[in-house]
Amino acid sequence: MWAITSRRLHIVQGNALGLALLLGVLIAPYFVNLSGPSLWDSTEAFYAETPREMLELKSFVIPYFNYEPRLNKPPLAYWLVLPFYRTFGVSQVAERIVAALGAGALILLTFGLGAAMFNQWVGLLGAAIVATTPRLILLAQKSIIDITFTALIAAALALFWLAMRERESSSPRMTRRAPTRTPGRWAVIAFYATIGLGVLTKGPLAIVLVGGTIFFHLLIMRRWDLLRLMNIPVGLLVLAGVVLPWYVALYARLGWEPITSFIMRENIARFTSDIDWSRRGPFYYLSVLAGDFFPWSLYLIPAIVFGYRRWRQNDERSPTAFLFAWIAFILLFFSLAHNKHEYYILPLYPAAAILIARLFVHPSHELLAPGERRLMRVITIVVAVLFIAGGIVLGLIIARFFSGGWMVLLPLVVSLGGLWLLGQARLSRPMRLPLSLVGVMVVSALFYRLAFLPLIEPYRPIKPLCEAIAHDIRSEDLVGTYNVAAPSMVFYLRRRIFQISRPEEMRALLASHRRIFCVIPESEFHHVERLFPGQLIVWERRPMLTLRLNLLLERRANGRLPHVLLVSNRPREPGTNPVKASH
Template identity: 35%
Template sequence: MPRTVGTPVLWILLASALTLFFVDLGGSSIWDANEAFYVETPREMLERGDYVFPTFNYEPRVNKPVLSYWIVAGFYKLFGDSVAVQRVPIAVGGVLLVAIAFFLGRLASQDPDDRGAVLRAGLWAALGFAVSPRLVMFSRRIFIDIYISLFMASTLLFFALAERYPRRRRTFLALMYLSIGLGVLTKGPIALALPGLVFFIYLLAHRELRRVSEMMIPTGVAIVLAIVVPWYAALYQRDGWTHIASFFLGENLGRYSDGIGYDTDRGPLFYLGVLFSDGFPWSILVFAACALWWRVSHRAPSTDPQPPVRTQTLLLIWIGAIVLFFSFSASKQDLYIYPVMPAIAALGGVVIAAAAPGVRWLTAVIGVLVAAGATGILYVFQASANTYNVDGVVIVSLAALAGGLTALGLSLAGRWQAGLLVFLASAVLVNWVLVLRVLPSFEKYKPVPPLTRFLESQAGADDVIAHYSVALPSMVYYLRRHIDVTYDRQTFIAIMRQPKRVFGILWTQEYDGLRKDFGIPTCALHRTPAFNIKIGAVIARAPLPELVVITNRCE
């Protein structure tokens, strides 16, 4: 593919992909459960005028540090509180992650003296990451994981820049420590521990542990403490060590060692699947990147590897160390390893720009996987047409199918770069249709908006609203009031028996089992379906599960 044709097309596709991050941000309601916390907690901060002690549902929420809430609260101050406003900084974080992939791809480019090749490596990296289905979705609803990924990836980038440009090392290291501090204030010590582990392994691999003295550690400690300590000091002044100890021992050590609060049945290979699904499409090129690194690193003198090879080494260590670290964790959540995705994208960009051996056939593999996935989606939604009638699914499936088959055909014909371009163009189209057609159409299957409208028309200020065995935290934001939430049967029965009028929300089958145990008359006031997107249930055309609003005042 000629450079004069390829580079402008890559820029156009990248601009189209990134523009989508800011389109129709308020078009869908809050996604339960995680997004609700980052919409409502900052709103309660503003309502209470307390920026030190976060609350959700007017109850303490100090299981995470405070920076995520501060960022959203700042946007609320400027633009008013709304779901769309909360999603703007998430979208900004997604775009910055793509920018980091771009710069890492440039730094790792095989031919640093060819400015065109360097640019193309960055563009391929950024574009592959920008069209990743997981990033497109996460950058519209998963605040904290986008931002911890952003700050950790920034830490990686500034370390790589410090390695590449020694004359500006102090500036880049200061920015690296700034990123670490912001990461610690976002999600805790993991933002310091994991980069520290990676950089230690990197220096050890190059037999350069003596260079630890060049890392400006005293300055770095001062920068991190200056960012982190003020909030922890204010929290300590308010409540002592209670919440701080709970966070460090429970949320960090307890979750890693014992899986506190999470299922622990995911095996040690869980993250291999996550790596390839969340990093798709360029995750398919990881083994080619390893082979390219091996070939080039063994061609160069082992005592003085070239800068791009050192950057590739750093990226591979970053991916391997983080994935291995969390593979031994008792609790495993897919987003834990999301900070490796910019590195995967960067290595994919390097492989494509260098036309590494095997990339033609890996392009064919991408085409096959995309075509198979599109066929599967089309089958699943057509099979469940009577249950889920969602606009745009056919367009999404056919566009992806066409892109995958074209990429396959062009790669088999030897025109694999053209095949990748067609695939990426189809991915951009798919994502636009997903945002503008599929997500708005899916709204009718989300239960909180209709439940909220009903409760607003029925519940008075002195009435009690309670949830039993159902996670609908976004209702707190929409109703702007406290909701009793319990998963304990006897507690819910006691709530329903109290003298006040109570509106309880639970699954219909739960109500059928509880009704005789209340010991008082109860009645169902309103029912609404909820989605269940487990593949087995969808294919089996299982009826939608149903939520019911009940009350202890049957008038």
């Protein structure tokens, strides 16, 4: 049997201490090595620096970044960081605690919803699947806003499910007498309040994702009568009470323009037009789901087949339909959007995790059909082979580009995990299959935080360059970047930076006769140096990380990793020599 059967359920059910320990093991890796890596410039720097400036400027309504209003997102993600800055001081650890807590909350929410829908084993395995999702592991130290938003969407949908289940069980349609009180009232209020917090995190998208999922569920179940049980008028009042105070305060200070700009550009325009990226095809998220949710994504097909069969048999129709609706709406909605980012579909992973966990966990009388068992075995063999091959490739990459550290053991762990899975597929030992996958992924997550991140830190140049600048900088000096995205410089230097990309902008800076410090790609520097001969001096030269394998191989083959330079229009103090850029 390819399942964890009811004979095993007693291990977890009724054992609160055991549950707490297992959930703690899943959450603990997210709090490991928070102080080691420098800030990630793609997103994290904004959510570390903006709360710091809000504290410095005492501006808790209008977020600021680089000492200018930053209104492309609502403020909840910034507000969550503020108490940690006040308590522990401004640091990247204080900022990252918030993201780690958000990941922990998401894991606990997945457990709670899975347990409420099915049983504690489903909840626990679903939580383990979410905790070992590669995209969540990566984002938990990079993007507070996406982790927070995903947790709020999951919380809102879980509250809706709980309220709906309670109301259905006490509805006159389900019982012979009318209930003496309004069932699920506080769950409904909490549901709308949670949506409001989602709106304060990423805007009206929270209403769309939650509302669309519920609409799909009611459509599948043909239960439009449940709309009357949702107390929509009261819910709208709760939603307005959570959302409107900030928008009213913002309007009082800046008027309508930032509000309309946020709604039009950051919401409608992102859905209907290309803003950040060239348009990706309608099937883009299928490849994202396969990679970002690996290895669990491969089990989605048998999970859907098994869930549909159980649904056709009139078993567990409501929870299965709810999970189907959750996954389908989010995947369809973002597939129709013009702008596509891989992390947009993060909110569907809790539902997918519970659905897959249900595939592995069911009572002994609910056997998989022969075709489903064969499909599971084939998928497990594929996963095992991919683990073995991935371990070999990872070992070759580490041996060629990096050296030393515990990271050299990760390829061995991954390959051995693949061999173990291959043995489980051959012996058809279902109990060990999901546990083996969870074990390999947890160990890989720890290696990522304890070995991989320290290994690549020398190739992340912004923090050491800022330390070099801070050693010599004066208040009247100008600091910034030329064709480099480095928002973390604002956090490390605690001052405004310029961001330029054209030679005429560099000419204007040089004409100011003030000392400038500029971070510039080495490839760009050669062009700028020809335009302004003798006016720029190289102070520092640092290798720059690229995670695109084709570029890494190309640079390594040429014997040249990409570098960035710290240049200035003034020499160092006497007794030190500037670093020469290699040609």
